Amino acid sequence: MLTSDFKFPGQTAFYKGKVRDVYTIDDRLLVMLVSDRISAFDVVLPRPIPYKGQVLNQVAAIMLEATKDIVPNWVKAVPLPNVTIGLKCETFPVEMVVRGNLTGHAWRTYKSGKRELCGVPLPEGLKENDFFPAPIITPTTKAHEGHDEDISREQIIARGLVSETDYAQLEKYALALFQRGKELAAARGLILVDTKYEFGKIGDTICVIDEVHTPDSSRYFYADGYEENQQAGRQQRQLSKEFVREWLMENGFQGKEGQQVPEMTDEFVNSVSERYIELFERITGRTFVKEDMQPEETAARIIETLRSL
Template sequence: MPTTLLQSNLPGLDLIHRGKVRDVYALPENRLLIVASDRLSAFDVVLPDPIPGKGEMLTQISNFWFAKTAHLVPNHLLDVPLADVLPAGTDLKLYEKRAVVTRRLKPVPVEAIARGYLIGSGWKDYQATGSLCGIKLPAGLKQAQQLPEPIFTPSTKAAVGDHDENVSFDAVVAAVGPALAEQVREATLSIYQWAAAYAAERGIIIADTKFEFGTDENGKLYVMDEMLTPDSSRFWPADSYQVGISPPSYDKQFVRDYLETLDWNKKAPGPHVPADVTGATAAKYAEALQRLANITVD
């Protein structure tokens, strides 16, 4: 059975960051322990109710993709047993599928987004300007239509509670320099194109996805955090996809749809979410994990 963890508690370890989903602890030898909780965020607000087992599913699918794409771009994972780094007395069962030991990297201050389809904020930008992050697109495209080729559409990294904002490639160059900006763009599109082809063979369209990158002390680039999960990507079932509508997806859309029915201003504190809604969301995550990675949730 999946475990449930709203917030990690690891006495003796230095908690350096608690994000929307992940808790990050410092380890000796320039390493990190990253724990994926079952916290749920929507509209950039962390909600009070967890999705049981979500952190386990996110970690397993990330680890699957990290392994599959290591030939394209190195990643932050280290092959270190959790039992070697968790404090004495910690329930290993609670953490074994949701925690990883990684390199401690210097984050590249940009959300690296690859888009293969016109949806979400990209669709809104296109409707308003005919462009996306400064990239001019053909006229007459429809919602959810596949783009002529995948594009790199970066955004700023917002603090918890704030919204990311799409920026141009020139803004990335200004922030990190031309060489690193080009490296991030190349890595983003390379992973996306490989993963999209892999998923297509399993009946799933990856409409878009977001990566995070970091560099080590020698400036070497790694992909880090999470990879190609339902939290960081739009996965669409290929058999129900059609142009002109927003397709159903393997993510927290059930939660977003429920929240849209409430009189809530999309600011903290977030409202409680009924068990049937969180349960349906968990089932969607589990289905994506099974179809993509052939991992079944007990």
């Protein structure tokens, strides 16, 4: 599904994000429909990726279920492969990015000669993709449009974005979730490299919201061959949507002004879809079952579920 245009009983708001269509019901519940849209460099690409929404939603559902003993989450029901219904939370305006390895943005910062990221000191003598002595948290602002920006713990508290008490709890939850994510990944022969978590609050209760440990929010390495690749200075085999960004860069697109998105051929679109399905099966250890839902059936199932909540 590329986009949706439903009107549900009790609907009070609608928000269309880069990938998700979110319906607010009675200011109490959210219906989150994960579309097949795909974004890179903060740009929504012109063609959808079949089954991508189902992959992301089902991975998130599995991972939220596997971590609910650590922190409460927003989920109340998953009535459809690409739909989650949950509690509306007061969202914290920061994303908690946890990094176990010197990769991506952290590596680019390090390579430039800087030894601090988001107020966190970075040790000397590391190579790209090396493990940090312990996972670090490098938060960002949460932007509805444009780019998220790096921010430090001290800046978050000083600006009043999050109270010091709440932020300390977010740090504890984020590190505990990352540890569980690493354990789940290790069981599948993977290394959870980095990921982001979003949190909200219902009354005094902090909940994790949105997606957890999906290929869009996280980066994984294959554990097999990791040490050999590091010693030889070779790139690591990774499991994430980084391959889409790499294809775009190879074809002259990085989201900069004046650049055009390269043509997405049927062959490319199908290859991305197959890659997402491969990601699902490797991360979860389950066989992916393609499910195609018509809008009428989708709406009916959502309404039926809302009546029961």
